[in-house]
Amino acid sequence: MAKTINLTIKIGNLTFKNPVTVASGTFGSKDEYAKYVDYAKLGAIVTKTVTRKPRKGNPMPRIFETPSGMLNAIGLQNKGIDDFIEYKIPYFKKVKTHLIVNIAGESVEDFVYLAKKLDPEKSVSALELNISCPNVKKGLEFCAKPELAYEVVKAVKEATKHPIFTKLSPEAHDFLGVADSTIRAGSDGLSLINTIRGMAVDIEKCKPQIANVFGGLSGPAIRPIALRYLHEVKRRFDIPVMAMGGIMTAQDALEFLITGAHLISVGTANFVNPKATMEILEGIETYMKRKGHQSIDSVRGTLKVKPDSESLLAPAG
Amino acid sequence: MFDETVTILENKKINSEYFRLVITSKRLSRDVSPGQFLNIQIENHQGLLLRRPFSYYRIKGNRIEILYAILGRGTALLADKRPGHLLKALGPLGRPFTQSLKGKRRVLVGGGVGVPPLVFLAERVQKESSTPLLLIGCKSKKEILPKRELAKVKTEVRYATDDGSYGKKGFVTVLLHELLKHENPKSIFIQTCGPTAMMDEVMKIAKEFGVEGEASVEERMACGVGACLGCVVETEEGFKTSCVEGPVFSFGELVHHG
């Protein structure tokens, strides 16, 4: 008899049934993928960003495919927190997995308002603070300076009992400084990485392919960058990370788990293959069996690197 | 809705504009209505990441036909596929065209790859008493849909070509304009699919004459299932997804520049 494999992960008081989650904004806002994926089999569902007021989003065109990736500038289109609590939460109440609600605001006060609104919600397991959306005014502001990141995380921490994942972007100039300050302010975990701004041009119309000019790059194109940032963080801080960026297959997911991620999020891959999460989960189990791992904890952080590797000594940022 | 790996039965150039792609699938050919589409993964490699939406053109049993044109990298790669090659197709997706028009005359206005779903629609509504009128616009005689494609479809076809080499010279909207001048606008219903500029003009004319209708919009898509919000169009009720709430919208719903 094959031994059963233990895929559960503990982060603080939360136990996740497996490491496979979905990235904010790539899995709809409710049941869009329910025909293809049994939501209860996911480690967690991370919602599309919710804001204080409804947001119309950016003008069209909003997406464009680029080599091994895509640009998007959706602009946080969502119906706002009141609609979310009234219509989305009741749906997720019935879904037997963790719900992580991704929130964003233009001010510390917005974040606190959202955190307070969600605090009494029992079906919410954690909050993800999106302080790294490249597609809206002020989206990256809190990620730009360690002091601002500290201030917002601290304020949210005081406003809620839910654990907090803070979502960061490599666009932060002082990335490690921001990571450090969000951890000091009480982040229970980090989500790495949000998209990286890019651009493409229509040479016939001589116009940007994205109406907003810049769009956030996601997909396999950013995977090596995401891995690098994960490693930078794991080398320095003892903090659980929900890792994402171009994870398409189980092999990709394993790169992140081996580098030290607690959880992985599947984003753009959902668009390409609606069943990507389930295939990734199966592939992780197959790998564990082959390698003789009985628990996912024994896979995490098995990366072998020489601590004095030249490139690791270069200044990070 | 199903996601299936399907085998290509045929993939041939049929004139200077269109390629015909034939696949077979029981589940993807059931309960399909004209105006719906398949989101097809052309290659399972990460260089070409996203799927591409393709309208259904014709269904016979389990056999699904699609007419497409080479418009970019994805369709260029698709054109290189041979019978026996595999594709992944997700569908049927989207809100279809209205089929029952309660006695109104159906006028279909199409251009480019917007023509195939209109032909599919004309074929499906054969039993209606009035014959649909199909107005097609293209650059020249070379691009017109081969005659045999329409041989079995009960429809009256009129062409407009940019260079006048076939049918009326000028845009297809000239045909529409002429028609509406002589008909009772209240007795007509327009259904259009094609380049955005053409559809904008169709809607403008429709508004001028007070004619109702529907347009199948063409936006870039990623997921095809309403998850990414990359394909939205502006409607009277705010942004709506063209993959789930469309691609077919009534003229009244769309906030257009007509």
Ligand SMILES: Cc1cc2nc3c(=O)[nH]c(=O)nc-3n(C[C@H](O)[C@H](O)[C@H](O)COP(=O)(O)O)c2cc1C
């Ligand atoms: C269409 C689209 C919409 C997104 N919307 C959000 C969002 O609302 N909030 C957020 O924090 N991240 C959003 N993201 C970023 C993803 O959650 C993720 O961080 C990023 O795409 C990298 O992962 P991937 O390469 O697997 O897609 C979005 C990404 C895409 C492609």
Ligand code: FES
């Ligand atoms: S293509 Fe993703 S929402 Fe329509």
